[in-house]
Amino acid sequence: MIVIVACLATLPYMSSRQANDTLDALKTGASKERAYNAVLTLLKDAETGQRGYLLGSDESFLEPYKAGVGGMPAALDELRRLAAPEERALVEKVAALSEAKIAEMAETIRLKKSGQAQAAVDRVASQRGKILMDELRVLLGRQLGALAEHRSQLREEITAALRYNIALAIGASLACLVVIGSALYIAARSLRERSDAARQAQTLAASNALLAEQAAVRAERLSLTAQMLQALDSVKSPLELGQVLPVFLRQLLPETSGAVYLYRNSRDFLEPKAQWGMGDTDMDLVTPDDCWGLRLGRTHRAANGHDLCCAHGHSGSAAGVQICVPMISQGEVIGLMVLHAPSQQATGVEPELVATVAEQLGLAVSNVSLRESLRQQSTVDPLTGMYNRRFFDESLKRELLRARRTRTACAVVMVDLDHFKRINDTYGHEGGDLILKAAARVLLERVRASDIASRYGGEEFVLLLPDCSADAALKCAEQIRHALTGLAIPYLGQTISVTASLGVAAWPQHADGEQELLKAADLALYEAKKSGRNRVVAAPARSDAASA
Ligand SMILES: Nc1nc2c(ncn2[C@@H]2O[C@H](COP(=O)(O)OP(=O)(O)OP(=O)(O)O)[C@@H](O)[C@H]2O)c(=O)[nH]1
Missing domain, CATH: 3.30.70.270 (Reverse transcriptase/Diguanylate cyclase domain)
Incomplete structure (x- = not known):
């Protein structure tokens, strides 16, 4: 892209260099015209002074002659300096004719000054000086004509070059604008894409971190559940449940307090078998009619003071929530898990977790009862x-x-x-x-x-x-x-x-x-x-x- 812009920027410069060359040629042509004209003018001045002196004998008429003759060497040098190699022969011819003309004029003036006025007139009348001057006029006139023609050609060229240059500059500028615009558009789009990608990567990283955190919590809970089930496997009697369960439920359901109740054999009451987070509070028996969870046969969540609250009461805060989960084994309700938490958002009352814990507890507790009855049968x-x-x-x-x-x-x-x-x-x-x-x-x-x-x-x-x-x-x-x-x-x-x-x-x-x-x-x-x-x-x- 930078190369394209650099090339485009170079085009008007190259073109303007051509125009400058043409301009230089034009200047040189003008200098040459001036130099040829100067030679012609000096010769004319010298001739005018010579004629005035010959006609009037007043020496003051010689002033133009002297000025013309005095300026000639410099004018000829200037011509030589400006002349291109192919012009040098012509310039030397002009110089030779000029010097011959000046010598002819000088001879006539010398004759006049030496009292030979008639000889001077005769010499003029011989037209030697006029012939030289005519030849010079023709030569210089032709050269000046050629220079004028060349000048007009150069002018046309330079006008065309300038027009081309302007068009080229405008075109190159437009092209540069298009290229730079495209570059800016591509850069902006790339920046936008990169910032979108960065945002997406950030979002992805955040959601990955959240998933990792959730996975760690799940793994921790799984490990605790496995440890609890392992410990429950070694429980010998329902009595021991009261020692084992609180240890694990306190960690599994961290922001809760609660109790686990099991049906008595008569199934008229449920007896508290384990409790956690409640200090030494004595737990009452629960009748099946006291609990909406047992009556409805499913988990019952009640915000204290708002929803349908169970008659077996709660020990949570007034703003808290009570959750009653029937524990089921082989299609039969064998007990009840009651949880109290400060709010529905508390850690440990997520519906999935509570349901899983109650389900595992139901199976484990029923295994404990089964083992107890087998042990009893065998002992x-x-x-x-x-x-x-x-x-x-x-x-x-x-x-x-x-x-x-x-x-x-x-x-x-x-x-x-x-x-x-x-x-x-x-x-x-x-x-x-x-x-x-x-x-x-x-x-x-x-x-x-x-x-x-x-x-x-x-x-x-x-x-x-x-x-x-x-x-x-x-x-x-x-x-x-x-x-x-x-x-x-x-x-x-x-x-x-x-x-x-x-x-x-x-x-x-x-x-x-x-x-x-x-x-x-x-x-x-x-x-x-x-x-x-x-x-x-x-x-x-x-x-x-x-x-x-
Ligand atoms: N009802 C009942 N009788 C049992 C049971 N187990 C053993 N018996 C009876 O107990 C009786 C034991 O009788 P024996 O071993 O002769 O002894 P005994 O009649 O008590 O005489 P002594 O021991 O010599 O005083 C037998 O008739 C058994 O049938 C049981 O579970 N229920």
């Missing part, structure tokens, strides 16, 4: 609600290890209802079951929370009493025997009563390992049966007894 005797034999055996191993480690005593009490076959035979299996359940209640009531009371099989029970000496176990067994004896179970208009025989053995007095301990208690029980039933018998001391 609890369904008739009496006592631990079963397997759970007892595992507990015995664990407690004996602990007793050895802490060097504390550990006792086992075998309980066998007396003549139970007879009870069954008399009152039927149902009557027998009633007695089994009543006996179980007695046992459960008489032992500490840390003790394990289990149904060992049939009408036989076994108690594991950690940190309990043989004497203390004997006392406990005696109280149990007494309480069992006092049982009077009404059944079909009759009253069923029962007695029991109990065998007591303790570590380390009576046995070393768990099997020996059980065997010792069993033998003591056998001894109790053998010696008349309804009594407590302690195992005999080990022959190799070690002290605890």
Whole structure:
């Protein structure tokens, strides 16, 4: 583009240089004309002075002659200086003729001055001077004519060149304007495109940053959800939910407080199982009718004081929002998640997030309940609600290890209802079951929370009493025997009563390992049966007894 503009700008300059050359030629031509005219004029002046002197004899008439002759050398030099090489011969001819003319005039003046006036007149009359002058006139006239013609040609040329130059200058200027305009347009468009591209890049960078931020938040939430689900997988009972859930829900739903409620088995109430962000506030039970979320069967959001608010109340600020999300598992509503937040825009109440958390919680909580019921089935005797034999055996191993480690005593009490076959035979299996359940209640009531009371099989029970000496176990067994004896179970208009025989053995007095301990208690029980039933018998001391 710059090259094009430079070329266009050069065109008028080149053209004007041509015009200048023509102008110079014109000037030189004019100088030559002046020089030829000067030679002619000087000769004419000299001739006029010569004639005046010859006619009048007054020396003052010679002034023009002298001036003409005196100016000639300079005029001829000027002609020589201006002459082009091809003109030099002509100039020398003019100079020779001029000098001959001047010499002729000088001769006539000399003759006159020397008193030979007639000779001078005769010499003039001979027309030698006139011939020279005529020749000079013809020569100079021809040259001046040629110069005039050349001058007129040059004038035409220079006029045409000037017109061309003006047109060229205008054209080049217009072309330059077009080129520069185009360049400016292209530059402006490119600048606009670049600034548009920069703006787009900026917008793209901003939206990328936002997406990255959102992705990081999502990843963080996913990781927290995964950690929560992993922790919930290890939760053993619904009770533990209260410890695990707040830890994660506080982070997952950061600007909220809330609680998780689960249906009781009776499904008449929902009990609070976990809460976060509420301090130590005691949570009330919720009835299904109290909650619009449960009644509508979907998430219910209510701006406090404006929308349809639930009767189970809220603990958020007056300007806040309460969200009730039913927790569903396998098509059944198993609980309720209630959230409180300062506003609808608070972090942690995004509908998608709340729905996901409630959905995951529903599944996890239902898994916890399932595991709890499986665990119960595998560890609890369904008739009496006592631990079963397997759970007892595992507990015995664990407690004996602990007793050895802490060097504390550990006792086992075998309980066998007396003549139970007879009870069954008399009152039927149902009557027998009633007695089994009543006996179980007695046992459960008489032992500490840390003790394990289990149904060992049939009408036989076994108690594991950690940190309990043989004497203390004997006392406990005696109280149990007494309480069992006092049982009077009404059944079909009759009253069923029962007695029991109990065998007591303790570590380390009576046995070393768990099997020996059980065997010792069993033998003591056998001894109790053998010696008349309804009594407590302690195992005999080990022959190799070690002290605890
Ligand atoms: N109703 C009922 N009876 C059971 C259950 N398990 C075992 N029994 C009965 O308990 C009785 C146990 O009888 P036995 O082992 O002969 O002992 P006992 O009749 O109690 O006699 P002693 O132990 O010697 O005093 C059997 O009749 C069993 O059928 C149960 O779950 N329910």
